[in-house]
Amino acid sequence: MSVRGFRGELLLVAHDPRDRADAIRHEPDGLLIVEDGIVVARGPYADLAPLYPGVAIEPLPGLIVPGFIDAHIHYPQMDRIASHGAQLLDWLDRHIFPAEKAFADRAHADGVAAAFLTELLRNGTTSALVFATVHPQSVDALFDEAARRNMRIIAGKVLMDLGPEGLADTPQSGRAESEALIRRWHGHKRLGYAVTPRFALTSSDAQLADTGALLAAHPGVLLHTHLAENLGECAAVAERFPDAHDYLDVYDRFGLVGPRSIFAHGVHLSDRACTRIHESGAGIAVCPSSNLFLGSGFFDFGQADRHAVRLGLGTDVGAGTSFSLLSTAGLAYQAALARGDRLDPFRALYLATAGSADLLHIADRVGSLEPGQEADFVVLDTAATPLLARRTTGASLAERLFALQILGDDRAISRTYLLGDCVWDKHADR
Structure with a gap:
């Protein structure tokens, strides 16, 4: 003792x-x-x-x-931080998808995972909800290194059967690989698993439906994806799903909206969607740095608070421009002020610690x-x-x-x- x-x-x-x-x-x-x-x-x-x-x-x-708790970050994107000149969809095609293809190589993933976790600790971040890539070995690399360091990390293999060549799985392979990773890692040491469809546009209806079935079969894991980040993205989602009430409704129709669902961004949400998020117990990881960098807009804290939406704070590296949740909290203040809201510094600290812990369902352990x-x-x-x-x-x-x-x-x-x-x-x- x-x-x-x-x-x-x-x-x-x-x-x-x-x-x-x-x-x-x-x-x-x-x-x-x-x-x-x-x-x-x-x-x-x-x-x-x-x-x-x-x-x-x-x-x-x-x-x-x-310790700070990052509610949304991409470890494979750290080497593409500060990539110039595009909003979300173009930025993904130009900078991110080519970088993520390299994670088919386990040795490459190991090197980035080690550098990534060191950078988190250097910035005071002790827990995080992390995107990997479509490759299961990218998850293994991150979890191996996090377990060695005794960090509390939640992550998952990206599901994207409509992704570009070299970054696409299938509904069958995505399900099988995710279940194998859940068995291997969920609950091991300080690790947890998040089922991780990239966003609505990168998965077929069949994969989205199977993702809902995967969540239902593993009630202890999280759902981690993107929602209503960028106007161009929102327009593309509306065009593909013309019968949906809004972006959130797309996920809802496939069983992806529930108390363990964490949606990154939520910059462009309807009041109906906010009401549904509150009723479901889901929450939003607010990412002001990347929202500014990609020209996506400013999160509406007033709207979220009127609907009592659960919130946490994320850096969203590599669209986010810093691993520092201190700096991200400062940008959250500025984003709130741009919409006429004033974010108290103590509330900002709450969002970066206990608030994110609550969002990630780890508030009994940390925060x-x-x-x-x-x-x-x-x-x-x-x-x-x-x-x-x-x-x-x-x-x-x-x-x-x-x-x-x-x-x-x-x-x-x-x-x-x-x-x-x-x-x-x-x-x-x-």
Whole structure:
């Protein structure tokens, strides 16, 4: 049995601050007690320290927050980040599909998976919902590396029988490969599986129907896909499915809308779709960086809140331009403001931690450093750059947090911990 303590300024937002007055938990001088990777106590240092005599306590200068949880990201696209000159459908054809074909090679997938997970940890991201490619070995590569590092990762093989040559499966092969991956990986260590049709345009009706059957046969897995991201995409979906009420209805007709469904983007949603998302228990991974980069628009937080839609936050690399959920939270504020909404910095932190954990159905394990949860956390450096230091000196907690979201990035991540073990330290090589 290993018991350790971590002393420092603790901040967590376990619930949406819009809903609960007690959502924000702040301990200026806090103590986190971890036993065998699990949080067993959290609170003021003066109160807790006498209860744990003899326990080694490590002081952590900085702001300690739960590890960030990325609700939507593509690991095979990391080497195509910052690819110029196209909106969604053209960008896929020009940049992404050619890059994803390389993941037929397991050695290539292994190399990218290792670099990808290192980049997550360097940016303070400890859990993520991840797109792989159509190749089952791309999933094996990611899960092998994540298991080695003890990361909490959910992913799945992409289903796309209408994909281009070299990236197309069939309804039969997609089903068989997905079921084999579920048997191999779902529930292994800290790993989970997500059934992953790319989006409505890349699967036949037969594959979409079989995806619904696959979900019904495996009720513990997630459904992860894209929804109403870009106007050109929405128009193409409407043309292919003229009888559907809207984009969401396409998925609904095939049994893909339910409490474990995570839809990325949702920039262009009807009120009917938002009502249905709420009623079903599904949710949206908001991805402001990629929405701006691809010219897709600004997510409507006001509409989502009026319909009580569950939300999380995703970087959506490689259309997203940063692995940093701090930076992504800052862009979410700007996206909200563009539609007349004001995203509170504490709510932004909630969306990047406990909100995404709830969306991914892992809130019992991670997201708020509650006793019984896994000890995944990050130490933020509010003086990581000269400008951050100037802006945060003498500032209130809300001002410091907002400055980190607007001015911060990977440089503000001092340390990243998984299960109480430091797995990234920006000062280690200095």
